[in-house]
Amino acid sequence: MERWLRLVNLIPSLDLSVYGEAEGYPLIVVRSEDHDPKMPSVYLSAGIHGDEPAAVEGLVRWAEASLEKFKAWNWMIFPCLNPWGLERNIRFDAEKRDLNRFYDSRKVPQIVAQRALMKGRRFDTAATLHEDYDARGFYLYEVAAKRPHWGESLCGELTSVIAPDPRPKIDGHSARKGLIRRRITPDLMKGHPEAFLLHFQHAARTFTLETPSEDSLDRRVQAQERFLVTMVKKLKLEMVF
Numbered sequence: 558m559e560r561w562l563r564l565v566n567l568i569p570s571l572d573l574s575v576y577g578e579a580e581g582y583p584l585i586v587v588r589s590e591d592h593d594p595k596m597p598s599v600y601l602s603a604g605i606h607g608d609e610p611a612a613v614e615g616l617v618r619w620a621e622a623s624l625e626k627f628k629a630w631n632w633m634i635f636p637c638l639n640p641w642g643l644e645r646n647i648r649f650d651a652e653k654r655d656l657n658r659f660y661d662s663r664k665v666p667q668i669v670a671q672r673a674l675m676k677g678r679r680f681d682t683a684a685t686l687h688e689d690y691d692a693r694g695f696y697l698y699e700v701a702a703k704r705p706h707w708g709e710s711l712c713g714e715l716t717s718v719i720a721p722d723p724r725p726k727i728d729g730h731s732a733r734k735g736l737i738r739r740r741i742t743p744d745l746m747k748g749h750p751e752a753f754l755l756h757f758q759h760a761a762r763t764f765t766l767e768t769p770s771e772d773s774l775d776r777r778v779q780a781q782e783r784f785l786v787t788m789v790k791k792l793k794l795e796m797v798f
């Protein structure tokens with residue numbers, strides 16, 4: 558929280574606000590104050606699962622190093638969606654819910670509040686940052702309506718930090734060099750994750766990055782950061798200013 562506040566103080570076009578609370582922890586969003594339709598629009602989030610610290614640290618570290626350069630873009634950043642869990646290294650929230658299964662319901666007040674902030678917004682790209690204890694390397698989900706796909710080149714950049722998960726099937730899905738490209742439909746599962754909502758309503762490209770929890774924290778943070786650097790670079794190249 559302190560680091561994000563410091564950063565927002567340095568970049569006047571950004572605003573940090575508290576949109577809710579969970580077990581006494583403030584839930585924060587960092588956004589661009591004005592929306593400029595000529596500029597790229599990006600959604601980022603981390604920490605919905607409290608036992609995935611490299612995602613939260615990687616996001617703030619990337620922001621500290623890079624956000625200033627892209628201050629004219631339109632940002633919506635959720636630095637940590639489950640601070641109670643993060644402090645305790647617990648995946649779930651205090652009510653033992655996997656928060657990432659409630660994006661199609663109105664049962665969890667903090668997700669209802671988060672969705673209200675997203676209402677009507679379109680993003681050129683969105684990323685939700687995660688970690689996985691079962692992973693044997695990094696892996697990346699790509700769901701994108703837009704072509705060409707970015708998954709292969711994003712994974713290629715990450716390989717110099719952490720090797721991709723070599724399994725041909727990850728979490729029940731076919732994977733190739735750590736890339737899972739899923740076709741998803743609204744009726745696929747009850748209890749939508751954040752990435753489904755983003756894909757169906759808000760984003761032309763949605764990525765979910767998973768770094769392997771058993772690798773070193775430093776390398777996992779580096780991988781999260783490298784992913785964000787590369788994704789922003791791809792978007793910059795794609796947009797015509």
Ligand SMILES: [Zn+2]
Binds near residue numbers: 686
């Ligand atoms: Zn997760």
